[in-house]
Amino acid sequence: MKLYSILILRKDADKAKILASQFDLSSFGFFQRGSVQEFMNFSAATIAERTPAGQRQSVESENNVAHVYSHPQGISGMIISDKDYPSRVAFSLINKIMDEFLVKFPTDVWKKADTLDYPEIADYLVKYQDPQQADTIMKVQKELDETTAILHKTIDSVLQRGEKLDSLVDRSEALSNQSKMFYKTAKKTNSCCVVM
């Protein structure tokens, strides 16, 4: 089981902006890392934009899952992991990260920031590669058991009616031309590892 990324996003009207992020893409090959990170950034924004305030979702694709919690204050915490990583641990971790974030950064700071320096998520990305490390945080988050996270088997299912993933990819500023071509080709040949 692996954690690939921790991200904090802010929702501005209908767009999501990544304020802080950390990645561990060491398990991807040298040539893949660039486009993997781009697609993760793209997915993160796309999913965060379509997660209503107060809601938790898990969105699967390939061998990855993006777990997101949209905090009512307008900030979202996201963890991208592989499918083996227990979702309950991911959501506990997101809760902890969001709580600490909101204490560390006053509202007026994160509402206006372009990016924020939040080194703690780098430490967490290392520490919580082993889900058992999250034992103590889960014990104090009993109320999480009562909430349910919606599970989506594909990223398509978070899109609004009429929205097409193809056009979102095409219009995205997070993806390079190469990645966009990659997506089109992989889709056409129905090959795996689209990393979306």
Next chain:
Amino acid sequence: MQLYQKLCKAITENEINTKKSDELGLLHIIPEAIELPLESQIYYPLIVVESKLGISKKDLSLLLKEAHNYYITVTKNNYHDLEQVTRVMILLKPDNYTAMNRRKELILSGHIDLKQELALIELIFTIPKHSKSSVAWYHRQWIYTHFNQLLHIDIANEFKLCTVTSAAYPRNYYSWTYRYWILKTYCINNIPLLEREYRDTRHWIETNISDYSGFQYLQQLMGLLKLDTEDIHMKWLDQLIIKYPGHESLWCHRRFCSHLMIHSPNYCHSQHEFISNILNDTFKDQSLSNTTDDIVLQKEFALRFGLWQTLLEKRNKINNEYATLYLTVAPIPDFLNIQE
């Protein structure tokens, strides 16, 4: 032939496979030539960046064809070209018996350096899918076996290679069996090393709980070590089963433990007690997953294990008072009296 020659040029001119940062990559798509650094553009559509070689999947099939077509024309005593073309063939596709065996001949006739061949295999394994190639792993084993007088084996490096490839390709059967071969051949009497491997493998499994091949290695270690801390091992397994409900690999390993520990005092009783607790949701709060599917699967695995355990106890002439617990999964109500 053009692409094949370009590949040979790329490998030779950039000394691929002589530097530690070497890596191969198979790419779904490659950038436009202009987007690449100038030094790489001469090899386009191959990509060379910082001593790493990228080949698009589309070009891979063409290269394989060109390499093979060249191979069949090379004369038997053109050792240089033979070495080069077989090297390219196994870099592109390690599951190639012909090329690998030709290279064994070249090694035996002194036309290939042993250390370079070992490094070549490590380069091949930088493509995750290729790190499960049984032909490549055996080639490595063959080199060490055949030249064990000449070569000094770096055990730590071999274990590291196994660890890296087990991470790169999950449930990497050949990586783990090679690891066991190293252990058996070079470390069998090194108790501290066996104990360290046991601890490290247990730690590995904690974040790779579905790695059946890793479990097999752990079980082989347990056989070699004659574990005297059985209850500590079972406590460890119990914790994993509690934390990660519904993982079949953990329950399979439990069966292995039963075979090993069935005659240990109190073992059987503690098994049924554990199952009973699972069925009663005693550990519900400790699990890291609470999805219904996992909980249901967990109970199913527990019942099946209980039934299997009961039959094992009967076979070993151990008295069993828990048989009734498993009637729900028994093939027939009278299962204990089936003559075997």
